[in-house]
Amino acid sequence: MRHILSRHRNILDFALSSLLRRKARNAALFLVYTLVIAVVASLIFFVHALKREAALVLDAAPDMVVQRMLAGRHDLIPLQYAEKIRNIRGVSAVVPRRWGYYYDPVFKANYTLLVADDQPVTPGTIVIGSGVARNQRIKQGDLMTLRSYQGVPLFLTVETILSPESELVSSDLVVMAAEDFQSMFQLPRGVATDLAVSVANPRELVTVANKIAAAFPDTRPILKSELLRTYDSLFDWRGGMIVVMLSVAVLAFIIFAWDKASGLSAEERKEIGILKSIGWETADVLLLKFWEGSAISLSAFLCGVILAYLHVFFASAALFAHALKGWAVLYPQFRLIPAINLYQLAVLFTLTVLPYTAATIVPAWLAASVDPDAAMRS
Amino acid sequence: MRPRPSSCFMSFLAGAMLVCLALGLHARSSQHARLPELQEQTRLVRYLRLTDLCLFTEARYTRHPAMADYFAAFQDHPTAFEHFPSGSLVQPPVTLQRTYAPHP
């Protein structure tokens, strides 16, 4: 056993000193390799953590949301629908939701305004998300002005600012009283934005949805499972930008592997000839090449993964912020709860480290099989 | 005596693996420690009856992808989201592909 370990260590020593001989080139290779892995691993960490939080948090979303369509567009839903839906068997509660969008031309941001029925807010006051507070640079007790659809400005006092930790769901929210919402948008009487339906038995959801769609052909029920699926396929690898990033990474790796696999330089070939002539077997030479490749790929993989973790969970994925923000002015601060997807990391390892190591060994095979006496005759 | 290159390398690898392990433990413990955050978010989702994460505030159908209706999503082209950069990140939601209306 010691014998085998010594052999590996000795050959590893020589492999490392070989790498150090071409310092600049190998350092550049290591850096680029690490960067590519860091980017892909960042993607893996970010998307996995986001999806996990979405799944956990949106589990508390309404069982079903019923929207009304008018000429194909989203329209307000009459409250009589709520009465009739309540009578469908299996439905335990129907609560009308009142929410909408507001664009603030001064701060150039989009907010979501909504009414909370369960814990009503005092008229004249609002509860805002910390993204809104950041955007308008206001704090608790300050006044916020909204321009109603009648042209009349509404002055609302900020009663509470929702915690920064809940930014993922509440960043742009402005929760107001029903009266203020009405002053803002002047909704006709007897309508709501949509209906939140609770069903006692989750297995009856589809049946209830079918019944609702049959009873009200102008409605569109949306189930919680579909909601969750939307977020599960978020940042899917088929999505535009992700495909670009992954393609770039794959291309980078193909270039690495091609560089290695396109054969050894004359100098490397000569060295292998010398090693064979002083007593190294083909297997020893291949082990040398294996260690040369593995030294770079293993270290780059580990460094890349560590960098990715620090980037996503300590620096809030700062490098992705620009891409994710797009044209939005209001942007949540991602303080994601760390989550690791070992399966995807293992796939990354298999797709990067193994092919690179193989690309280092395979071209050396031919050179390593050279006859030891070739060195004598050269 | 200068240390052997292989010793340096092995210790570096061991160190890096330890750091990875430590980060794994950090993730584990964070998940436990930050449970109250999750619970707070869940509470908000429940009492405000929210349906979407606040990721992209550029437009209505990017702010509430799960609630998007056909016209908002398919403005110029059935799969066109690309007026806004977030459209290149988010696929047309699955909620648009399903109908519960009875088959004729």
Add this chain to the structure above:
Amino acid sequence: MIELTNVTKRFNIGKNNQFTAVDQISLKIAPARVTVLKGPSGSGKTTLLALIGCMSRPTSGRIILKGVATAFFGLADPAAGFEVSSLPERFTTEIRRTTFGFIFQQFHLIKGISALENIMLPAYPCGEPQAIIRTRAQELLKQFDLTRQAHAMVEWLSGGEQQRVAIARALINNPLAIIADEPTAHLDSRLSQEFMERVADLKERGKTVLIASHDPLVFEAPCIDTVVEMRDGRVIGQSESP
């Protein structure tokens, strides 16, 4: 120590540029003696050295090694000898590594690494702890007066120093025999004489030395025991020194 019987080596068999480098050579190399293969270039000296040193296999004929104990044969009487020419590559490499040390015409040192590491290289795959190999290498450096140059890159060393490093490298595994191919080709007279003095020293330590050369400084040196004359792949004469 080494016995060759009707050894022939042909290259490019079946092709139209086939040629016979070594033709029906029968030879006995005595242990602890210095033997020189003398002859012009193209006479098959290098090929014969490669065959003797288990670097390549003869096309026909037998090569028997005597007095070599190997781990895998467990011969009761190593003096009886065994045939190397028919062994698989795994075994011949093992034998080559432990029995023979090679000094090449162009030294073939690996550039970019130190003299010390060059000397230690042949022992790396053997599985000995590096500390032991290093001690042996440092002793060899001392013997050849190279201690100061231990950590210098080999390409910075002078011709004579490189030659000494090449010899030290050949000795790292304590081989029974040293094989040198045209060792003085790139050396001036003074260094050539120094080399032959070292050969005498090796002989004194009980090593078998086999040299291929057409340099008179070599085959007229006092330490030479046997001179084998070769031409066109055959032995045309053999003379022993008294």
